[in-house]
Amino acid sequence: MPIFVRPSGIVLPGGINPPPVQPLEVPSLSWTDARGRTTLLSDWESGWVLQPGIRGLDLPGYDFYTDASPGIDGNALRGLRAQAREVFLPLAFFDVDRSGFMARKRSFFRTLNPSLGLGTLTLTESDGSFRSIEAYYVSGAEGDFGQDTSGLHWQTVGLTFSCPSPYWLGAAVHQEYAAGATGSFFPVLPVKVRDSQVLGNTTIDNPGTPRASRSGRSTAQPRQRSSRTTQRA
Incomplete structure (x- = not known):
């Protein structure tokens, strides 16, 4: 032995x-x-x-679906x-x-x-x-x-x-977005400058290999979801 x-x-x-x-x-x-x-x-x-x-x-591993055409080299x-x-x-x-x-x-x-x-x-x-x-x-x-x-x-x-x-799954990635504190735009003097906010596209990095999708409540259609499970091949 x-x-x-x-x-x-x-x-x-x-x-x-x-x-x-x-x-x-x-x-x-x-x-x-x-x-x-x-x-x-x-x-x-x-x-x-x-x-x-x-x-x-x-x-x-992957399965590939292709078409071949007569007279054309290779396939699609x-x-x-x-x-x-x-x-x-x-x-x-x-x-x-x-x-x-x-x-x-x-x-x-x-x-x-x-x-x-x-x-x-x-x-x-x-x-x-x-x-x-x-x-x-x-x-x-x-x-x-x-x-x-x-x-x-x-x-x-x-x-x-x-x-x-x-797909292997990593730890869930969760991000939240919310408006700042509200208040009168023109308060009693002296006038104070408040933070402004511009709503638009938000990009969230996906460290996984496959494409991620959005989950949870949302009032817009972001490119990536605000709460997701990371997928790693």
């Missing part, structure tokens, strides 16, 4: 060897099922280790759409003994039950910013008990999640 590699300065639970991998340098990634049970999948000290080969954290792009996203997570998990490992495994696998409804994958950066996406488990936990994939108190799996929406 391959020898486990651990980072320096980390004491593993029970002093045992973890799976035959070392922690992957990725942001913190967690899975929350439809009932609110959360598992941190990148917590080495607690027995969860993400592996190389993660896919589906950046741009989605008529439209496109982002595909449903697929996220692949190679994961190793372990515990100090067989009984602890089996309890951990069964508890985690129960959270993958797609009949419970949509869960949430959340990616958190070191600065505290995060993005999340709704998903459901598709495959990968059927059981592979090869020499390099499992042991008495550890196992590696490649979990595939399907995401109905292709």
Whole structure:
């Protein structure tokens, strides 16, 4: 069996060897099922280790619709759409003994039950910013008990999640606009100059990849909505 590699300065639970991998340098990634049970999948000290080969954290795939015309080179792009996203997570998990490992495994696998409804994958950066996406488990936990994939108190799996929406969602961005304090334009002398206000187009920066839209009450038709959820591919 391959020898486990651990980072320096980390004491593993029970002093045992973890799976035959070392922690992957990725942001913190967690899975929350439809009932609110959360598992941190990148917590080495607690027995969860993400592996190389993660896919589906950046741009989605696209379908393109084109037309070709006789006698004209190439084709014309008529439209496109982002595909449903697929996220692949190679994961190793372990515990100090067989009984602890089996309890951990069964508890985690129960959270993958797609009949419970949509869960949430959340990616958190070191600065505290995060993005999340709704998903459901598709495959990968059927059981592979090869020499390099499992042991008495550890196992590696490649979990595939399907995401109905292709976009990761960041924190909501909310901006409000209101008129200043009212008052008499010509108060009693001495005359005081008040702030003026000009209503017109308002531009709100969208840090996400797809186009954002306005939500909430409004008396105008702004180019961007005044309250929105940031979408990041």
